[in-house]
Amino acid sequence: MAPSTSLGKITLPKQQRRLLQPTIHSPKHKRVTATPPAALLQELFGDDAHQPPKPRRASDETLAVHAGEKLGKDAASDSIATPIVSGTTHWFKNSEDLVAFKEGRRHSHEYGRYSNPTVKVLEDKISALERAEATLVTSSGMNAIVTALLALVAPGGHVVTTTDCYSEARAFIRDRLSKMGIRSTFIDLDDMESLKTILDQDDVTLFYADSPTNPLLKCVDIRMVAELCHQKGALVCIDSTLASPINQKPLTLGADIVLHSATKYMAGHHDVIAGCISGSEALISKIRVWHHDIGGAISPNAAYMIIRGLKTMALRVEAHNRTALQMAQLLERHPKVERVHYPGLESSPCYQVAKSQMTGYGGVVSFEVKSDLCGTMRFVDALEIPLIATSLGGCESLVQQPAVMSFWGKSDEEKAKNRIKDNFVRFSFGIEKFEDLREDILQALEKI
Numbered sequence: 001m002a003p004s005t006s007l008g009k010i011t012l013p014k015q016q017r018r019l020l021q022p023t024i025h026s027p028k029h030k031r032v033t034a035t036p037p038a039a040l041l042q043e044l045f046g047d048d049a050h051q052p053p054k055p056r057r058a059s060d061e062t063l064a065v066h067a068g069e070k071l072g073k074d075a076a077s078d079s080i081a082t083p084i085v086s087g088t089t090h091w092f093k094n095s096e097d098l099v100a101f102k103e104g105r106r107h108s109h110e111y112g113r114y115s116n117p118t119v120k121v122l123e124d125k126i127s128a129l130e131r132a133e134a135t136l137v138t139s140s141g142m143n144a145i146v147t148a149l150l151a152l153v154a155p156g157g158h159v160v161t162t163t164d165c166y167s168e169a170r171a172f173i174r175d176r177l178s179k180m181g182i183r184s185t186f187i188d189l190d191d192m193e194s195l196k197t198i199l200d201q202d203d204v205t206l207f208y209a210d211s212p213t214n215p216l217l218k219c220v221d222i223r224m225v226a227e228l229c230h231q232k233g234a235l236v237c238i239d240s241t242l243a244s245p246i247n248q249k250p251l252t253l254g255a256d257i258v259l260h261s262a263t264k265y266m267a268g269h270h271d272v273i274a275g276c277i278s279g280s281e282a283l284i285s286k287i288r289v290w291h292h293d294i295g296g297a298i299s300p301n302a303a304y305m306i307i308r309g310l311k312t313m314a315l316r317v318e319a320h321n322r323t324a325l326q327m328a329q330l331l332e333r334h335p336k337v338e339r340v341h342y343p344g345l346e347s348s349p350c351y352q353v354a355k356s357q358m359t360g361y362g363g364v365v366s367f368e369v370k371s372d373l374c375g376t377m378r379f380v381d382a383l384e385i386p387l388i389a390t391s392l393g394g395c396e397s398l399v400q401q402p403a404v405m406s407f408w409g410k411s412d413e414e415k416a417k418n419r420i421k422d423n424f425v426r427f428s429f430g431i432e433k434f435e436d437l438r439e440d441i442l443q444a445l446e447k448i
Contacts, residue, residue: 060129060246061314068124068307082121084304088112114292118300122307123276126266129245129310131252132278136288137303141241141261143296144275145169148257149208151290152235152283155181157205160198162189162220164213164418166239167406173208189218190349196228204234211250212242212354215366215402215426216419217341219350222357226254235283241265242392246317247360257283264393265363268309268316272302316395319431320363326434327427327441328365336445338423341366363429364392371448373422376401380425382444385437392428397437399427 058067069082090109092098100106109115123135138144149172153159159173163186173184185202187194189209198204207229211220226236237257238250244265250258260266262274277287291297321344328342340347343354344361354361369376380388386397390405400406403415403422415421429437 063128064125064246064314065311067128068121068126082118082304082307084300085117086300112300113295113297116297116300116303118307119298119303122303122310125307125310126245126260126262126276127278129249130258130278131249132258132284133281134284135276135278136284136291137262137298137306138275138277138291139296139298140273141259141263141275142168142172143294144259144261144277145239146172147291147294147296148237148259148277148287149173149177149206150294151287152237152257153177153182153205158183158185158203159206159208160185160187160195160204160234161208162187162210162213164189164216164218165208165210166214167418169208169210169239189213189220192221192224195225199228199232199234204229204232206235206237208237208239210239210242211248212343212350212362212364214242215341215364215424217242217343217348217350217362217364217366219343219354219357221353222250222253222255226256230254242362242364243358244313244317244362244393246314247321247362248358251279253357256280262306264391265313265317265320266310266393267306268313268394269305270391270394270396272305272309274298274302274306316431317360317363320393320429321360323429323431323434323437324363324365325361327429327437328367330438331365331367331441334442334445336370336448338368338370364426365429366424366426368421368423369425369445369448371423373403375448376423376425377404378447379444382447383440384444385432385440386427386430394428395431397428397430397432399425401425 089111092101092108097106101108101110109117109120119137123137126137127133127135138147145166149159159177159182161170161173161184170186174186177184185198187198195207207225209220209225211222212218220238222236222238229236235256236254237259238255239259240248240250241259241261241264245260246265257277257279260276262276263272266276267274277284324342325344328340328345331337332340332345332347342348342361342365343350343358345351348354369379371379380399380401383399386399388400389398390400391398402420402424
């Protein structure tokens with residue numbers, strides 16, 4: 001027998017898929033209710049029993065755990081954990097069954113490169129968190145970027161992006177799309193007036209940007225950009241990896257597409273690579289066709305690991321946000337630190353924009369120490385808790401000196417163009433105890 005409901009709480013597994021669906025294109029969750037028995041209402045409220053209980057909204061924390069899951073009698077399995085469906089090929093009962101699938105009258109799967117039951121759960125969960133009609137999960141964040149750009153910008157099209165977007169995306173737009181007859185224009189994020197000029201003077205197909213950016217953590221005013229671009233018929237695509245769906249929801253701010261490297265905050269454990277693209281059903285269907293051709297499918301095992309990671313994402317991101325903000329405030333006051341880059345600081349040029357569109361500011365803090373290349377290396381080497389590594393968003397804290405890692409071998413001109421100094425440090429805070437990280441950073445600064 002199914003468990004009973006308690007007032008104001010949803011406990012019936014069979015209700016979860018119906019109830020845990022946020023409103024599309026809305027920054028708020030869909031209101032959901034469970035109706036208690038009439039006798040219980042009468043006992044609790046007397047004459048007011050006829051009044052329905054106040055509706056509740058499913059939170060991100062709840063969506064991250066339950067959205068997209070196949071629970072209860074509606075599922076092929078009664079396992080709480082989503083099954084890993086490893087089969088690459090799915091069969092049909094008869095030709096009529098196949099025709100119903102092809103005509104869209106029956107939901108099923110055909111071949112692993114096109115779709116998979118475990119991957120579908122992950123896509124539905126991300127859609128709920130992003131307030132999207134549809135999501136496509138890909139084999140990597142870069143695959144998501146490339147697939148989206150190729151699908152949405154045809155030869156003869158025009159992409160406008162920022163000078164400090166993800167370096168590999170920037171190189172693909174500049175060096176690869178140009179060979180396909182696609183024009184590109186790069187603008188400084190600090191000079192958004194130039195976007196208005198470009199939109200007025202030329203046909204723009206798509207505006208692409210990271211928000212926040214990496215590693216300077218600048219923020220795009222997504223509402224403003226979406227309004228400007230939509231007036232001229234241009235699409236807006238935001239890479240929201242450094243924010244996570246917990247801290248920022250670009251689709252509710254007017255963006256048409258939101259991308260993530262799911263490797264980061266979504267998976268959260270530095271053990272799986274994936275990307276995702278969310279947006280309207282029409283746009284995602286168009287991107288999915290290209291995805292089928294390119295073949296960037298994610299494995300069911302990787303999808304399961306991200307599903308598991310997502311269940312704790314809200315808790316982890318809360319810890320990332322709290323530690324990073326406290327550390328940014330501490331570093332800003334430290335005599336051996338020249339400058340701190342973090343959108344959550346009131347001194348940040350992006351603070352007002354970030355405050356208006358983010359609920360938290362992420363776990364990455366960049367700063368410049370008062371030293372040279374070698375002195376900064378001594379600081380990094382003196383740290384005991386973080387690992388010297390690329391990436392971000394995992395449980396472990398990571399640190400890197402971009403001049404020695406991602407910009408090693410680059411010319412002084414290239415580093416200056418990207419505002420990378422020898423004393424620049426990017427710190428991705430994990431979920432370790434703040435006091436431990438604080439003491440570690442303070443002792444390392446003494447080595448400068």
